[in-house]
Amino acid sequence: MSSTERPSWAPESIDLDLPNAARVYDYLLGGAANFEQDRIFAEKVLEAMPEARSAARLNRAFLRRAVRFCVETGIRQFIDVGSGIPTAGNVHEIAQALDPDSRILYVDSEPVAVTHSELILRGNANAEAIRADLTDPESVLGSDAAQRLIDLSQPVAVLMVAVLHFIPDDAQPHRAVARYVEAMAPGSHLVLSHAVRQDSTRADTVNELYERSTNPGIGRPPEEIAAFFTGTTLVPPGLLWTPQWRPETPGGAGDHPETSLVQAGVGHKP
Numbered sequence: 001m002s003s004t005e006r007p008s009w010a011p012e013s014i015d016l017d018l019p020n021a022a023r024v025y026d027y028l029l030g031g032a033a034n035f036e037q038d039r040i041f042a043e044k045v046l047e048a049m050p051e052a053r054s055a056a057r058l059n060r061a062f063l064r065r066a067v068r069f070c071v072e073t074g075i076r077q078f079i080d081v082g083s084g085i086p087t088a089g090n091v092h093e094i095a096q097a098l099d100p101d102s103r104i105l106y107v108d109s110e111p112v113a114v115t116h117s118e119l120i121l122r123g124n125a126n127a128e129a130i131r132a133d134l135t136d137p138e139s140v141l142g143s144d145a146a147q148r149l150i151d152l153s154q155p156v157a158v159l160m161v162a163v164l165h166f167i168p169d170d171a172q173p174h175r176a177v178a179r180y181v182e183a184m185a186p187g188s189h190l191v192l193s194h195a196v197r198q199d200s201t202r203a204d205t206v207n208e209l210y211e212r213s214t215n216p217g218i219g220r221p222p223e224e225i226a227a228f229f230t231g232t233t234l235v236p237p238g239l240l241w242t243p244q245w246r247p248e249t250p251g252g253a254g255d256h257p258e259t260s261l262v263q264a265g266v267g268h269k270p
């Protein structure tokens with residue numbers, strides 16, 4: 001699709017000629033809410049790092065297992081920050097399948113992600129999508145939608161899945177995450193996954209590509225990812241490659257979990 005063919009769900013405010021992380025990820029997952037420049041960009045990423053597609057799927061599978069885990073521990077309210085363009089196995093589908101009363105607030109800074117989320121949430125009184133930037137926690141926690149859906153005096157799951165690697169250090173992502181943890185009631189969970197910094201020419205190529213998108217990427221070393229869990233206790237098995245986090249079958253993590261590129265964990269607030 002060229003930039004002259006703007007579909008009704010693509011707000012005028014977005015630049016269709018500039019690749020965007022939400023739409024590139026949607027393409028990697030086999031979605032249709034992406035444009036030519038996103039697809040060209042994603043193909044270049046795949047050329048440098050063919051495992052990027054399976055890494056996206058494995059990340060998504062972690063999200064599903066983590067949401068189920070949270071519901072099993074009694075959580076019925078979710079704030080999914082950097083929720084992305086809806087795809088198979090969205091948080092409200094997983095949580096509401098287990099308990100229809102589960103309440104979900106979706107948050108994303110990308111207009112296409114929010115527009116699509118609003119479309120699929122029509123008629124769902126227990127879920128809402130808002131456009132906000134995660135580095136401004138008050139705009140999320142103090143939003144009308146949060147006031148309506150989320151009771152911060154009760155345990156909540158805050159999800160930050162494959163989003164923090166788009167937030168550079170100067171935007172102070174650790175400070176922002178700490179604010180969400182501070183706002184969570186005891187018994188809450190922080191569900192987080194993050195691309196691990198790779199030192200290779202392949203990774204340099206991917207980083208250079210993302211530099212030219214609307215979301216420059218920044219992989220971090222595991223110790224910096226672990227620091228996001230400050231104020232929580234990592235639930236077993238801890239912070240590991242995505243397929244290693246509570247696989248559904250013995251051996252489900254595969255022989256090369258590091259090809260998932262992303263580490264993940266769930267923190268419990270005591």
Ligand SMILES: C[S@@+](CC[C@H](N)C(=O)[O-])C[C@H]1O[C@@H](n2cnc3c(N)ncnc32)[C@H](O)[C@@H]1O
Nearest residue numbers: 022025082083084108109110133134161162163
């Ligand atoms: C790779 S997608 C991940 C989607 C979903 N969380 C998942 O893991 O399947 C990253 C999402 O983070 C969003 N994002 C990037 N920077 C953000 C910010 N500062 N605030 C909120 N969302 C952001 C992007 O628009 C994109 O939809």
